[in-house]
Amino acid sequence: MKKHKINYDKLKRTAGMNLDQILLPILLVVILSFMSVATSFEFLSFTNIRSMAFQIPELGLFSMAMMLAMMTGGIDLSVISTANFSGVIMALIMTKAVAENSTSGYTFFIVVIAIVVGLVIAMILGLLNGILVGYIKISPVLATLSTMILYEGFSLSITKGKGISGLPNMFLKIGNGSILGIPLPFIIFAIFVVIILIIIQRTPVGKYQVMIGSNAEAVEYSGINVKKTILYTYMLSGLMSGIASVIMISRINSANARFGTSYVLLSVLIAVLGGTNPEGGYVRVGGVILALFTLQILNSGINALGISQFVALTMWGVLLVLIIIYRRFATNLRNKYLRENARNQ
Amino acid sequence: MPTKNIIEMKNINKLYPGIQALNGVDFIIRRGEAHCLVGQNGSGKSTLIKILSGVEKPEPDSKIIIDGELCNHLNSKISMEKGIQVIYQDLSLFPNLTVAENIAFGSNREKHSKFVNWKNMDKIARKALDEIGVNIQLHKKVEELSIAQQQLVEIAKALTVELKLLILDEPTASLTKREVNSLFRVISRLKEKGISILFVSHKLNEVFEVAEQVTILRDGLKIGVYSPKELDHDKLVYFMTNTREDKNHPKPLEDDADVILNVKNLTKARNYKDISFELKKGEILGITGLLGSGRTELALSLFGMNPPDSGEIIFEKQEVKWRSNREAISAGIGYVPEDRMNHGLIMDQPIIDNITITTLLSYVNKAGLLEDGKRLEMLNEMKEELKIRMSLPEAAVKTLSGGNQQKIVLAKWLKVNPKILILDEPTIGIDVIAKNSIHTLIKVLANLGMSIIMISSEIQEVQTNCHRILIMRDGKILCEFKPDELTEDELLEKYNLS
The missing domain is CATH 3.40.50.300 (P-loop containing nucleotide triphosphate hydrolases)
Incomplete structure (x- = not known):
């Protein structure tokens, strides 16, 4: 492959004008330093970092799922319901098929089957969202709000409101094990972040998704199958929910129809904070990751400092509003610069 | 003082x-x-x-x-x-x-x-x-x-x-x-x-x-x-x-040029009625008429986006019934829409992504990943060829001037290598020099064998750049004429187009 020479002048100009991109790293460092000093560096202890690394992946995967839908100008409010339904099915398969005295080979087989079925179900639920949004053209908020309730109804009618626990030990390792000290959930999360990054930046479908978010009509005029692309997007979003579900039920050794409902709005918040345009057409995976870490650190720090959760909520709100205002100015400035640059060529 | x-x-x-x-x-x-x-x-x-x-x-x-x-x-x-x-x-x-x-x-x-x-x-x-x-x-x-x-x-x-x-x-x-x-x-x-x-x-x-x-x-x-x-x-x-307005007429067609498109009694309720015409290889056919004359609707039907109620479209001697523009595009039709901002381009997205959208699948390597180097090569090639003035390839296409935006739209369709290129108001709202270069380009393309349908409200534009002109009003073709048969004023007078 041909190597492209780096144009430092260009690089400097772009970075210099991209005020938006530098905000989150700075914010992360500021919050991290503040928390570290305020807790006299207990915050940076191995135990604390490890505990954060176990908490991040679930919310992270939900945020990715949300980000994918938002990228195409939509939203997926059913991410948690999808995860819970797929979790309930997985737990059901495992608890029914695996007994105390099952051989490890058999257990492994069942665990794999359960995970595959769970992920396929998550994708089917995503497909249904995609049909509603892409083909029947229901507004994404309305469509996924309805399916959010529908999917929760599915789960509730199976569990009757009770949790399903007692999953095989082998399965529990996924949510609680580590490799070389790195929590397994975190490794899984990292792998899927890379996959999403590649899809968005290096595949035609990823490009179509982002462009559909800006102007679906113009994409249609260019001969791209917009409906199919939207369908695909929601299926991918469903898959992310399914993986989050695997991690979630194995970490807490239980599946329930109503786990983690607060994650819905939190994942919207993180996606937007990370630079995803809620109207579609602009996404930055790195930004979403930074936002995720920032909020997790803020949250853990507030816990460590013994500040009430109500205050924490207020602080999150303030942060979100400030970042959105800042971003507005930064984008305007950048567009102005680019326009002048083009005019003067 | x-x-x-x-x-x-x-x-x-x-x-x-x-x-x-x-x-x-x-x-x-x-x-x-x-x-x-x-x-x-x-x-x-x-x-x-x-x-x-x-x-x-x-x-x-x-x-x-x-x-x-x-x-x-x-x-x-x-x-x-x-x-x-x-x-x-x-x-x-x-x-x-x-x-x-x-x-x-x-x-x-x-x-x-x-x-x-x-x-x-x-x-x-x-x-x-x-x-x-x-x-x-x-x-x-x-x-x-x-x-x-x-x-x-x-x-x-x-x-x-x-x-x-x-x-x-x-x-x-x-x-x-x-x-x-x-x-x-x-x-x-x-x-x-x-x-x-x-x-x-x-x-x-x-x-x-x-x-x-x-x-x-x-x-x-x-x-x-x-x-x-x-x-x-x-x-x-x-x-x-530093250039003169391109007032050259296109080179005359060869007598034995093949008919590439034949439209027979095409009708769509509330759009257009009983439209019949043919288009030869390398021909530039002008369609003029006021807004609302049905010309854009007709163009969309030829592009597979607005299926007609009745009538036939015969493309390369075969009747076609395209169900989507994807089918039309793969058969060899390109369409530059009238509304550049909403249909032609994705204004907020990078120049590089806009110009390669129609051909994105051809820049994919064996692993299914896009080769950005190849995409940049394509952009640079088109930039040279169409003299596009732009800054960074990642800049949003809306940062370009109208003329350069239109060149991006043209480029994305030229790369598809269409047999018929439909241009709907190709020079609306752009400056003289860009207009000129687009007119020149159209004639070059026709000379290379591409057939072109050029829709324009500007009578002078179709008169200088087309082989043959159709006038539409209220969804019907009023008449057909050659550019040298009538002057602009006579036309305006005769068909009350102003």
């Missing part, structure tokens, strides 16, 4: 990153004259105005003399104090305030008074309006006024402070003939008072009638100062663009 020249700018240079926007420009405006500054987009005329109004700083070796006084450190406040006022095309009035409030706003602020003196405000506004001989109700809200009246209010506003030079950016762009005349009456009153006027424009228009001198800029250089009498449309275009 007052000097003869109100403005003397000498050796004005301005550098933007990588670009010399102004290159040693000398610019003089005499006291009490109306002066025209013309140039295309990117010629440096806006930069010059920005320097004069103190918004941008020139390079250190530049010299600006205002009213006989050397001004080395001009900023917008000093520029205003020196009596320079700019009225931009998008007026800067407060639409929800009254005429009087808008006019007197500046002078009120000047005195740093915390309270509004309503009586005084009316007095100031009345006086300013009287000075230009205009009668507009003082207590009407500005949003209730016509654009022309708003412009006059802004001129009156400029008069409330000491005014020596009034700069008007494209002042006649959205005015009717009558409104232009009343603007000119105001201009001549201002001139009598010794106030100089500078019109900024990118084309030949009415302002030349009242200007004493015309300065032409091109690519940051001053081309010259002329009297309006010396200039006509063709000459001005030549000075501004």
Whole structure:
């Protein structure tokens, strides 16, 4: 492959004008330093970092799922319901098929089957969202709000409101094990972040998704199958929910129809904070990751400092509003610069 | 003693990153004259105005003399104090305030008074309006006024402070003939008072009638100062663009050219009715008619996006019934939509992604991943070929000028290598030079064997660039003719198209 020479002048100009991109790293460092000093560096202890690394992946995967839908100008409010339904099915398969005295080979087989079925179900639920949004053209908020309730109804009618626990030990390792000290959930999360990054930046479908978010009509005029692309997007979003579900039920050794409902709005918040345009057409995976870490650190720090959760909520709100205002100015400035640059060529 | 020249700018240079926007420009405006500054987009005329109004700083070796006084450190406040006022095309009035409030706003602020003196405000506004001989109700809200009246209010506003030079950016762009005349009456009153006027424009228009001198800029250089009498449309275009308007007709078709498309009795309710025509290989077929004549609907049907109710489309000797534009595209049809902003381009997305959207799958390697190097190569190739002026490939396509945007749309369709390219208003809202190059390109493409359907409301455009022309009205084809059979005026008259 041909190597492209780096144009430092260009690089400097772009970075210099991209005020938006530098905000989150700075914010992360500021919050991290503040928390570290305020807790006299207990915050940076191995135990604390490890505990954060176990908490991040679930919310992270939900945020990715949300980000994918938002990228195409939509939203997926059913991410948690999808995860819970797929979790309930997985737990059901495992608890029914695996007994105390099952051989490890058999257990492994069942665990794999359960995970595959769970992920396929998550994708089917995503497909249904995609049909509603892409083909029947229901507004994404309305469509996924309805399916959010529908999917929760599915789960509730199976569990009757009770949790399903007692999953095989082998399965529990996924949510609680580590490799070389790195929590397994975190490794899984990292792998899927890379996959999403590649899809968005290096595949035609990823490009179509982002462009559909800006102007679906113009994409249609260019001969791209917009409906199919939207369908695909929601299926991918469903898959992310399914993986989050695997991690979630194995970490807490239980599946329930109503786990983690607060994650819905939190994942919207993180996606937007990370630079995803809620109207579609602009996404930055790195930004979403930074936002995720920032909020997790803020949250853990507030816990460590013994500040009430109500205050924490207020602080999150303030942060979100400030970042959105800042971003507005930064984008305007950048567009102005680019326009002048083009005019003067 | 007052000097003869109100403005003397000498050796004005301005550098933007990588670009010399102004290159040693000398610019003089005499006291009490109306002066025209013309140039295309990117010629440096806006930069010059920005320097004069103190918004941008020139390079250190530049010299600006205002009213006989050397001004080395001009900023917008000093520029205003020196009596320079700019009225931009998008007026800067407060639409929800009254005429009087808008006019007197500046002078009120000047005195740093915390309270509004309503009586005084009316007095100031009345006086300013009287000075230009205009009668507009003082207590009407500005949003209730016509654009022309708003412009006059802004001129009156400029008069409330000491005014020596009034700069008007494209002042006649959205005015009717009558409104232009009343603007000119105001201009001549201002001139009598010794106030100089500078019109900024990118084309030949009415302002030349009242200007004493015309300065032409091109690519940051001053081309010259002329009297309006010396200039006509063709000459001005030549000075501004260094090219002559392409008035070449396309090469005549070979007699034995194959018919590539045959449309028979195509009908779609409420769109068009009983449309029949044929298109030969390498032919440029013009379709003209007023908006709402059904031409765009017809084009969309040929592009697979608007299935007809009845009739036949025979493409390469086979009847086709395309269910989507994807089928039409893979058969060899390209369509450049009329609405560039909403259908042609994805304005917020990068140039590179816009130009490669139709061919994205061909830049994929074995692993299914996009080769960005190849995409950049394609962009650079098209940039060379179509002379696209752009900054970074990652810049949003909306940062380009209209002409360059349209070239991106053309490029994305040319890469598909269509057999028939349908162009719906291909040169709407773009400057002469881009228009020219698009016309030339169309003829080259036809010569290479591409068939082209060119839809345009501009009769002159289809007359110069097409082999054959269809006129549509109310969804029907009225008649077909060759460009040399009728003149534009005869056409307009005969078919009542204006």
